[in-house]
Amino acid sequence: MSTLNITAIQTNLHWEDKASNLRMLEEKINSVQQKMEVVILPEMFSTGFSMNAESLAEKMDGPTVEWMKKMASSKNIILTGSIIIEEDGLHYNRLIWMQPNGQSGYYDKRHRFAHAGEDLHYAAGKKRMIASVKGWRIHLLVCYDLRFPVWSRQAIYSKVPGGDGTAPGEPEYDVLVYVANWPERRVHAWKTLLQARAIENQCYVVGVNRTGNDGNNIYYSGESMIVDAMGEVLYTKANEEDILTITLEKEKLYEIRNKLPFLKDADRFHIEP
Numbered sequence: 001m002s003t004l005n006i007t008a009i010q011t012n013l014h015w016e017d018k019a020s021n022l023r024m025l026e027e028k029i030n031s032v033q034q035k036m037e038v039v040i041l042p043e044m045f046s047t048g049f050s051m052n053a054e055s056l057a058e059k060m061d062g063p064t065v066e067w068m069k070k071m072a073s074s075k076n077i078i079l080t081g082s083i084i085i086e087e088d089g090l091h092y093n094r095l096i097w098m099q100p101n102g103q104s105g106y107y108d109k110r111h112r113f114a115h116a117g118e119d120l121h122y123a124a125g126k127k128r129m130i131a132s133v134k135g136w137r138i139h140l141l142v143c144y145d146l147r148f149p150v151w152s153r154q155a156i157y158s159k160v161p162g163g164d165g166t167a168p169g170e171p172e173y174d175v176l177v178y179v180a181n182w183p184e185r186r187v188h189a190w191k192t193l194l195q196a197r198a199i200e201n202q203c204y205v206v207g208v209n210r211t212g213n214d215g216n217n218i219y220y221s222g223e224s225m226i227v228d229a230m231g232e233v234l235y236t237k238a239n240e241e242d243i244l245t246i247t248l249e250k251e252k253l254y255e256i257r258n259k260l261p262f263l264k265d266a267d268r269f270h271i272e273p
Contacts, residue, residue: 002134002135002136002250003247003248003249003250004037004038004133004134004136004175004247004248004250005034005035005036005037005038005245005246005247005248006037006038006040006175006206006226006245006246006247006248007032007034007036007037007038007039007040007077007243007244007245008040008206008208008224008226008235008242008243008244008246009025009028009029009039009040009041009042009208009243010042010208010209010210010211010222010224010237010240010241010242010243010244011024011025011028011042011210011211011241012210012211012212012241013042013044013045013047013048013210013212013214014048015047015048015050015214015215016047016048016050016052016056016215017047018046018047018056018063018064021045021046021047022046022063022064022067025041025045026067026071028243029071029075029077029079030075031243032243032245034245035245036075036077036245037077037078037133037134038077038078038080038133038138039075039077039078039079039080040080040081040177040179040206040208041079041080041081041179041208042081042179042180042181042208042209042210043081043082043093043142043143043179043180043181043210044082044083044084044093044181045081045082045083045179045210046064046083046084047083047084048181048210048214048215049116049181049214050084050215051116051117051118051120051121053084053086053091053121053122054091056084057084057085057086057091058083058084058085058086059085059086059087060085060087064083065083065096065098065104068096068098068104069098069102069104071098072098072099072100072102073100073101073102075100076100077100078097078098078099078100078131078133079096079098080095080096080097080098080140080177080179081095081096081179081208082094082095082096082109082142082179083096085106090123091121091122091123092108092109092122092123092125093108093109093112093118093122093142094106094107094108094109094125095107095108095109095129095140095141095142095179097129097131097140105129105131106129107125107127107128107129107140107141107142108123108124108125108126108127109122109124109125109141109142109143109144109145110124110125110126110145110148110151111124111144111145111147111148111151112124112144113143113144118144128151130172130173135250136174136175136248136250137172137173137174137175138173138174138175138176138177139152139172139173139175139176139177139203140177141176141177141178141179142178142179142180143178143179143180143181143182145178146178146180146182146190146193146194146197146207147189147193149196149197149200150269150271151271152176152197152201153200153201153266153269154171154172154173154201154202154203154263154266155172155268155269156169156170156171156172156263156264156266171201171202171203171257171263173201173203174203174204174250174253175203175204175205175206175248176197176198176201176203176204176205176206177205177206177207177208178194178205178206178207178208179208180207180208180209180210181209181210181214181220182209182220183218183219183220184219184220184221185218185219187221187223190207190209190223191223191225191236194207194225194227195225195227195231195233196231198227198228198229198230198231199229199230199231201229201263202229202253202256202257202260202262202263203229203253204226204227204228204229204248204253205225205226205227206225206226206227207224207225207226207227208224209221209222209223209224210222211239211240211241221238221239222237222238222239222240222241222242223236223237223238224236224237224242224244226244226246228252228253228256229252229253229256229257230256234246
């Protein structure tokens with residue numbers, strides 16, 4: 001069974017300073033000695049969680065996406081994290097999945113954090129994204145999406161030709177990834193929900209959060225987490241910058257799913273766009 005190396009970069013961010021953030025993140029990525037395959041950065045890693053969308057947004061051919069291409073190619077990794085993108089006159093909190101060959105996919109954050117006015121500055125995404133690497137399927141989400149379990153729920157029913165469409169199929173994904181700027185004042189919810197998403201979907205969950213104070217003097221304690229399909233915490237770190245590379249094992253994931261086949265009893269549902 002295959003393995004997958006995940007590198008999580010938990011870091012402070014320079015407020016609305018793209019050049020400083022990209023320089024800092026490049027140094028951190030270059031410092032990793034272990035084998036990297038997928039490197040995960042926090043939400044809005046080039047700016048911090050800013051509502052100044054109009055002044056900070058870039059196009060998909062802008063400098064931050066080009067930096068991601070350069071880093072993915074030079075290190076032979078998949079690099080992912082969210083940035084502020086402008087497209088067709090709208091702004092998106094967009095997670096980029098950059099491959100080493102320069103090809104990319106993206107996911108636009110669906111659930112905007114209205115408590116901070118994100119819904120006033122950013123358009124909502126309408127489609128989920130499940131990426132594939134080395135036979136692993138990875139569902140990519142952003143911060144506040146964590147509070148809405150239907151959006152991340154495994155759909156395990158496959159359409160049967162000539163049948164009623166109720167035959168159980170394979171789970172959609174193996175890993176849930178959340179990139180975040182999740183403040184310390186609500187970190188109990190962050191930790192609890194990451195474990196809940198792993199248990200209910202019988203998958204690995206990787207949550208990558210930032211540290212330090214942002215430009216609004218909101219403190220982030222990090223507490224990035226990697227959780228297995230039983231909800232056991234494999235890694236977490238509070239109040240410090242950190243870089244962790246961990247190897248996920250598909251054999252252990254399948255062992256849990258086969259021993260405890262709870263997903264076959266799941267409810268069927270349809271998500272409206």
